[in-house]
C-alpha cells in the first residue's frame with residue numbers, strides 16, 4: 503500500500519534534530535533504518551505527519567568500545583555491531599543475538615537503537631539489553647537523561663522516550679572476566695520474530711554463581727525479568743539440578759497470553775527450556791575456557 507502523505511526533514515546536527523522534534527510534537531517520528539517504521543506506515547499502522555531522518559547526523563553514527571564498556575549511538579547499524587571483531591570478543595552474546603534479528607538485508611539498514619526504541623516484545627535486543635544491565639541515554643532539546651534498561655520498556659511498542667525526544671545511545675557496561683552470557687530463541691523460520699527468547703547473564707567466581715540475570719521475550723508486553731530463576735541460580739554451582747530448578751521456576755513465573763503463533767502453555771514450556779539451555783551453554787563455555 504502507498505504511504506499516507508508526510509513531511510520529510512533531514513537535519514544535519516543532533517541539535518537541529520532535537521529542535522525539530524521538540525517543535526513538531528506528537529505527530530513526528532524519528533526515522534532511523536526505516537525497517538519497522540516504513541512497513542508500519544505502508545500498512546497504515548502508523549501515520550506520522552512528519553519524519554525526522556537522523557541518518558545524516560555524524561555525531562549519531564558509530565560506537566565507542568573502551569574499558570568501561572560499549573556505547574552504541576543512534577545510527578549504528580545492527581550489522582555493523584554484529585560484525586565488529588572487537589565487540590564480538592568482548593560481547594560474544596551480542597553477536598549471537600544480532601545474528602537472529604531478521605535477515606542480513608534488514609540488519610544492514612536497521613539500527614540497534616531503532617530496535618530498542620521500537621520495543622517489539624518479541625525482539626531480541628530489548629531482552630538482551632535488560633540482561634546486560636544497559637543504560638539508555640535519551641536526549642531532548644533541553645538536555646539528556648539516563649534511563650536504566652528495566653525502566654526504559656513500558657509496554658508493547660512503548661518506551662521512556664517521549665514526544666520531542668530521541669534515543670541518542672545505549673551503554674552496555676564491560677562484562678568483566680567472570681561474566682558469562684547466552685541468548686537463545688525459538689522461531690518458526692530463520693529470520694522470523696521469535697515465539698520466545700531467553701537471555702541469561704551470570705557472574706561466576708570460583709565456580710559459584712555470584713549474580714544472575716534471566717530475561718525472556720515473547721512472554722509479556724516488555725522484556726520479562728525472571729526473578730525466581732535468578733534466585734534458583736545464585737549462590738551455588740551450575741549443577742544439573744540447578745539448571746532444572748531454573749527451568750521450572752521460569753515456566754511457573756511467566757504468564758504469557760495465547761495468540762496466533764503459540765498458546766500460553768507452549769510459551770511457558772519454551773521459556774523454561776530456553777533458560778535451561780542458556781545455562782547449559784554457559785556451563786559448557788566456562789568449562790572450555792578453564793580447561
Ligand SMILES: Cc1cc2nc3c(=O)[nH]c(=O)nc-3n(C[C@H](O)[C@H](O)[C@H](O)COP(=O)(O)OP(=O)(O)OC[C@H]3O[C@@H](n4cnc5c(N)ncnc54)[C@H](O)[C@@H]3O)c2cc1C
Pocket residue numbers: 531532533534535536537538539540541576602603604605608611612613614615616617618619620622624625626627663667668669670693694695696
Ligand atoms: C521482515 C522483517 C523481519 C524482522 N524481523 C525482526 C526480528 O526477528 N527481530 C527483531 O528484533 N526485529 C526484526 N525486524 C525489525 C528490525 O530489526 C528493525 O530494523 C528494527 O526494529 C527497527 O530499527 P530501524 O533502525 O529500522 O528503526 P525505524 O524503522 O527507523 O524506526 C522504528 C521505530 O523506532 C523509532 N526510532 C528509531 N530510532 C529511534 C531513536 N534513535 N530514538 C527514538 N525513536 C527512534 C521510530 O520513530 C519508529 O517508531 C524485522 C523487520 C522486518 C521488515
